[in-house]
Amino acid sequence: MDGTSTKPFSRAAGSTQAPLLSVKGVTLEYAAPGRIVRATQNVCFDVWEADRFILLGASGCGKSTLLKAVGGFLAPAEGQILLDGRPVTGPGPDRVVVFQEFDQLPPWKTIRENVAFPVRVSGRLGRKEALERADYYLEKVGLSRFAGAYPNALSGGMKQRVAIARALAMEPRVLLMDEPFAALDALTRRKMQEELLALWEEVRFTLLFVTHSIEEALVVGNRIALLSPHPGRMRAEINSHEWDLQSGGSPEFQSAATRIHRLLFDEAPIATEIDHA
Amino acid sequence: MRDAATAGPGIRPTPPIRPEYELMPEPIAGSSIERRVSLSRRLWQQAWLRKALILILLATLWEIVARIQGNDLLLPSFTETLQAFFEDIANGVLPGRAGNSIDVLLKGYVAGVVLAFVLTSLAVSSQLGRDFLSTLTSMLNPLPPIALLPLGLLWFGLGQGSLIFVLIHSVLWPLALNMYTGFTSVPETLRMTGRNYGLRGLRYVFLILVPAALPSIIAGLKIGWAFAWRTLIAAELVFGASSGRGGLGWYIFQNRNELYTDRVFAGLMTVILLGLLIENVLFRQLERHTILKWGMTR
Numbered sequence: 001m002d003g004t005s006t007k008p009f010s011r012a013a014g015s016t017q018a019p020l021l022s023v024k025g026v027t028l029e030y031a032a033p034g035r036i037v038r039a040t041q042n043v044c045f046d047v048w049e050a051d052r053f054i055l056l057g058a059s060g061c062g063k064s065t066l067l068k069a070v071g072g073f074l075a076p077a078e079g080q081i082l083l084d085g086r087p088v089t090g091p092g093p094d095r096v097v098v099f100q101e102f103d104q105l106p107p108w109k110t111i112r113e114n115v116a117f118p119v120r121v122s123g124r125l126g127r128k129e130a131l132e133r134a135d136y137y138l139e140k141v142g143l144s145r146f147a148g149a150y151p152n153a154l155s156g157g158m159k160q161r162v163a164i165a166r167a168l169a170m171e172p173r174v175l176l177m178d179e180p181f182a183a184l185d186a187l188t189r190r191k192m193q194e195e196l197l198a199l200w201e202e203v204r205f206t207l208l209f210v211t212h213s214i215e216e217a218l219v220v221g222n223r224i225a226l227l228s229p230h231p232g233r234m235r236a237e238i239n240s241h242e243w244d245l246q247s248g249g250s251p252e253f254q255s256a257a258t259r260i261h262r263l264l265f266d267e268a269p270i271a272t273e274i275d276h277a
Numbered sequence: 278m279r280d281a282a283t284a285g286p287g288i289r290p291t292p293p294i295r296p297e298y299e300l301m302p303e304p305i306a307g308s309s310i311e312r313r314v315s316l317s318r319r320l321w322q323q324a325w326l327r328k329a330l331i332l333i334l335l336a337t338l339w340e341i342v343a344r345i346q347g348n349d350l351l352l353p354s355f356t357e358t359l360q361a362f363f364e365d366i367a368n369g370v371l372p373g374r375a376g377n378s379i380d381v382l383l384k385g386y387v388a389g390v391v392l393a394f395v396l397t398s399l400a401v402s403s404q405l406g407r408d409f410l411s412t413l414t415s416m417l418n419p420l421p422p423i424a425l426l427p428l429g430l431l432w433f434g435l436g437q438g439s440l441i442f443v444l445i446h447s448v449l450w451p452l453a454l455n456m457y458t459g460f461t462s463v464p465e466t467l468r469m470t471g472r473n474y475g476l477r478g479l480r481y482v483f484l485i486l487v488p489a490a491l492p493s494i495i496a497g498l499k500i501g502w503a504f505a506w507r508t509l510i511a512a513e514l515v516f517g518a519s520s521g522r523g524g525l526g527w528y529i530f531q532n533r534n535e536l537y538t539d540r541v542f543a544g545l546m547t548v549i550l551l552g553l554l555i556e557n558v559l560f561r562q563l564e565r566h567t568i569l570k571w572g573m574t575r
Contacts, residue, residue: 073469091472101466107571108488118474121484152572 019046025079040232054221062232093122353539362543378524385444418450448501459493
């Protein structure tokens with residue numbers, strides 16, 4: 001592989017002194033017919049360089065909305081989102097999203113073009129270099145063989161791999177993943193989690209990952225933010241760096257899962273606690 | 278066995294515990310797991326062959342009806358029409374007329390397509406543009422192009438100008454409507470992906486929205502093409518040749534006046550053949566190299 005296109009994420013010196021991404025007191029609202037609904041309220045968390053930061057909560061806790069706000073698709077009603085100290089104002093190639101849906105790949109481009117296209121249109125590299133980088137990251141996710149195929153020829157798991165390769169090829173400051181494996185079958189999902197962790201070991205990207213699976217959160221993340229629903233509010237932040245795919249059955253892992261389960265579902269006393277905080 | 282089931286309440290039947298076993302998969306039967314489909318089946322899968330069969334059937338039906346009816350003036354037979362058709366092709370009358378028609382048609386069609394693009398691009402980028410397009414479309418789409426012809430003649434005179442004016446009118450609205458529907462039905466995920474790449478404005482429209490809406494756009498282009506043909510032939514029938522350069526409509530009109538019914542049919546046949554050609558060659562190829570290849574349609 002040639003040096004220019006294979007260079008992993010470059011990092012600014014001294015960036016470990018402050019969080020990479022700061023979500024400060026963010027309240028998000030969305031418009032429903034005839035009313036405005038509050039999705040999250042006063043959410044705060046910090047994501048540091050090379051974190052695998054998980055947003056975990058039951059449906060309705062606004063975790064996906066929060067991710068969209070970090071992606072810049074939605075402006076906060078209150079509070080602010082800072083990336084490298086600068087407020088996020090709109091979508092941009094420094095925060096690439098991997099969505100849950102399989103239709104996130106433009107069907108009119110081959111796999112290779114799909115990965116290279118955003119690199120090129122965002123003005124980072126020329127056509128040739130972009131294609132080289134696409135090949136490099138496609139090899140990383142094990143899809144070199146399908147580089148010339150169109151997305152409709154691929155299975156769901158393969159499409160998600162392409163989406164991940166595409167996101168990595170952009171070498172963004174933060175990689176945003178919105179339940180990327182939720183639509184996959186259980187076996188493929190496990191395989192993808194394994195591959196994602198292996199990629200992280202190699203590239204050390206910063207990840208913000210939304211899920212509703214406690215097990216996935218413990219396995220994939222090194223730190224988990226728990227959100228309580230309606231509207232989404234901070235419930236806890238938990239460390240989970242000690243768990244990996246092998247720790248699934250251990251009693252400690254089980255107790256961690258039980259703790260999260262309790263935090264997520266024994267709501268009543270907590271709501272007031274947060275209000276006073 | 279019955280005892281277990283009827284032994285009384287509280288005791289549910291439990292299946293017996295059977296021993297486990299492991300097997301190597303048995304060898305694959307035959308030399309390959311694939312089989313070729315039969316020749317007749319493969320021929321039947323060819324769309325052009327099926328369509329050719331339909332055409333032959335229709336021509337035969339025409340021939341039979343014409344023979345039974347036996348009046349050349351009202352309904353010439355298929356063979357007579359074919360004869361007139363080849364005669365006029367050989368002496369260059371039909372190709373010339375068809376050429377004139379296609380010349381005007383292409384000018385009007387291209388202008389209509391460009392205008393439709395401009396209007397829909399405005400419509401997807403602003404609320405006012407959207408209102409503008411929907412109001413204009415609902416106002417003007419139901420208006421028959423022929424009804425605008427007198428106006429066109431008044432404004433642009435007896436030349437190509439007035440024909441192009443009605444052609445634009447007949448292409449623009451149905452195409453704009455289809456295109457806009459296509460743009461609005463682009464999946465939200467794909468839109469967000471495009472914006473995530475940092476695309477906006479015209480680049481966003483051309484790199485994301487247009488390819489994603491291509492199935493609707495091609496449908497609109499087809500409808501526009503058919504509307505343009507109809508309008509052109511009808512317009513030529515109404516006011517005939519412009520500056521000595523008559524098209525197919527004029528050819529049909531002239532031959533009807535002189536009671537050459539076989540030539541009238543030959544003219545109609547030319548329109549039909551051109552339509553089949555454009556649909557099955559041009560649009561089909563366009564689809565095959567885009568939306569079929571991308572799996573957006575079947």
